[in-house]
Amino acid sequence: MGNDLRVLRREDWDEWYDNLVRAFGGVPESAEERALWRELTETDRSLGAWDGGVCVGTAGAFSFRLTVPGGAAVPAAGVTMVSVAATHRRRGMLTSMMRRQLDDVRSWGEPLAVLTASEPVIYGRFGYGVGSYHVNAEIDTARVRLSVPPGTEDVRLRYAAPADVLDACEAVYAQLVSRRPGMVARIPGWERLWLLDPESERGGASPLQCVLAERGGEVVGYARFRIKGDWEAAGPKGTVVVQDVDALDPAAHAALWRFLFEIDLTSKIDARRRPLDEPWQHLVSDIRRCSLLVRDSLHVRLVDVGAALEARTYQTPVDVVLEVEDAFCPWNSGRWRLTGDPKGASCMRTEDAADLALSVRELGSAYLGGVSLDALAAAGRVRELRQGALGEVSVAFGSTVAPWLAHGF
Numbered sequence: 329m330g331n332d333l334r335v336l337r338r339e340d341w342d343e344w345y346d347n348l349v350r351a352f353g354g355v356p357e358s359a360e361e362r363a364l365w366r367e368l369t370e371t372d373r374s375l376g377a378w379d380g381g382v383c384v385g386t387a388g389a390f391s392f393r394l395t396v397p398g399g400a401a402v403p404a405a406g407v408t409m410v411s412v413a414a415t416h417r418r419r420g421m422l423t424s425m426m427r428r429q430l431d432d433v434r435s436w437g438e439p440l441a442v443l444t445a446s447e448p449v450i451y452g453r454f455g456y457g458v459g460s461y462h463v464n465a466e467i468d469t470a471r472v473r474l475s476v477p478p479g480t481e482d483v484r485l486r487y488a489a490p491a492d493v494l495d496a497c498e499a500v501y502a503q504l505v506s507r508r509p510g511m512v513a514r515i516p517g518w519e520r521l522w523l524l525d526p527e528s529e530r531g532g533a534s535p536l537q538c539v540l541a542e543r544g545g546e547v548v549g550y551a552r553f554r555i556k557g558d559w560e561a562a563g564p565k566g567t568v569v570v571q572d573v574d575a576l577d578p579a580a581h582a583a584l585w586r587f588l589f590e591i592d593l594t595s596k597i598d599a600r601r602r603p604l605d606e607p608w609q610h611l612v613s614d615i616r617r618c619s620l621l622v623r624d625s626l627h628v629r630l631v632d633v634g635a636a637l638e639a640r641t642y643q644t645p646v647d648v649v650l651e652v653e654d655a656f657c658p659w660n661s662g663r664w665r666l667t668g669d670p671k672g673a674s675c676m677r678t679e680d681a682a683d684l685a686l687s688v689r690e691l692g693s694a695y696l697g698g699v700s701l702d703a704l705a706a707a708g709r710v711r712e713l714r715q716g717a718l719g720e721v722s723v724a725f726g727s728t729v730a731p732w733l734a735h736g737f
């Protein structure tokens with residue numbers, strides 16, 4: 329191809345990042361946001377493709393820790409900032425960057441690579457499966473009522489400037505990370521991303537607002553949101569645009585959502601990227617008027633099948649031989665014996681007969697417990713080779729809590 333693919337040097341960052349911005353339409357970010365991404369880019373884990381000294385391809389990999397079923401925080405490459413210049417598209421440049429990147433991730437000893445896709449069609453060929461989903465909700469708060477559980481009245485709410493209470497909000501988030509598969513522990517510096525609030529990206533809404541939920545002086549939750557005012561002849565019809573709601577217990581959760589439901593001069597909540605099983609869905613009087621839309625969220629790639637399957641736990645005892653096919657990372661292909669239970673697991677090479685056959689992409693989908701192997705088998709993507717194996721393994725792989733990624737990257 330004649331292009332040079334190499335690890336990013338800090339002095340090349342501006343040209344590298346310009347290629348990325350242009351591939352996403354070319355509208356520049358605010359100086360503040362650009363400076364923050366510059367700081368957060370892990371250059372030694374990023375790749376640039378150069379053609380005659382001009383940057384034409386980019387790919388990065390944050391060093392994340394991802395919560396997996398059982399609560400462990402597993403090293404995972406957070407694949408990001410992927411772009412190929414439109415002048416060089418569809419010549420295999422992405423494929424060569426993914427090749428190099430997955431080889432690198434393996435050499436770093438990280439068992440997983442994860443990403444959120446600009447277009448879901450791109451990454452399946454490289455062995456990524458959709459491992460978590462989120463919902464977007466548009467709630468008609470003029471019609472939908474929220475009932476709250478006992479204890480909600482004990483929660484006190486107060487406004488605070490988002491920057492002033494950032495540490496308290498981050499402490500709440502940090503407590504939630506180990507409770508839900510698919511969440512990512514915050515790398516220092518990342519918390520500042522949630523406070524970037526350029527007027528150009530507010531879509532006519534207010535600056536970011538924050539309300540803390542407290543009980544006995546302790547912060548037990550927070551909501552960050554904007555208000556987009558609107559009026560019609562009959563009166564106000566503003567929208568509450570929710571950015572984050574994180575709460576440590578049911579009463580704090582209900583108090584925050586009730587607050588968002590009842591803000592005067594608004595008749596709608598627009599909440600994106602919420603967990604599939606978020607409790608407020610069970611508190612509303614009319615779920616249909618909440619217009620839930622399910623979207624793919626985290627795409628998961630097992631880079632080291634044995635280490636990845638050992639790193640999580642299983643809901644019920646499991647002893648199974650998996651025949652794994654992995655064309656892009658052939659070191660994973662072949663038979664693996666997985667034995668595990670709620671306390672731990674081991675996964676090793678075996679010559680024993682296989683019970684289930686599947687590709688690494690299906691393993692990625694099932695890995696966080698949000699997509700059942702049964703459903704994948706019904707789609708013809710998993711084959712049962714020993715009768716009864718599918719049901720057992722499917723239950724073992726499940727998670728009682730829906731996996732969820734709180735934010736893009």
Ligand SMILES: CC(=O)SCCNC(=O)CCNC(=O)[C@H](O)C(C)(C)COP(=O)(O)OP(=O)(O)OC[C@H]1O[C@@H](n2cnc3c(N)ncnc32)[C@H](O)[C@@H]1OP(=O)(O)O
Pocket residue numbers: 351352407408409410411412413416417418419420421422423424443444445446447449450453
């Ligand atoms: C994690 C993230 O950062 S997600 C962000 C991804 N980046 C973007 O969406 C920015 C805009 N798009 C781009 O920069 C580029 O089009 C990319 C990176 C998506 C693809 O780069 P390319 O170098 O053109 O991909 P490459 O030539 O290696 O394609 C490999 C295969 O994937 C297919 N493919 C790649 N991108 C797409 C797409 N967007 N839609 C459909 N098919 C695609 C190609 O057709 C090709 O298929 P084939 O092997 O059957 O011929």
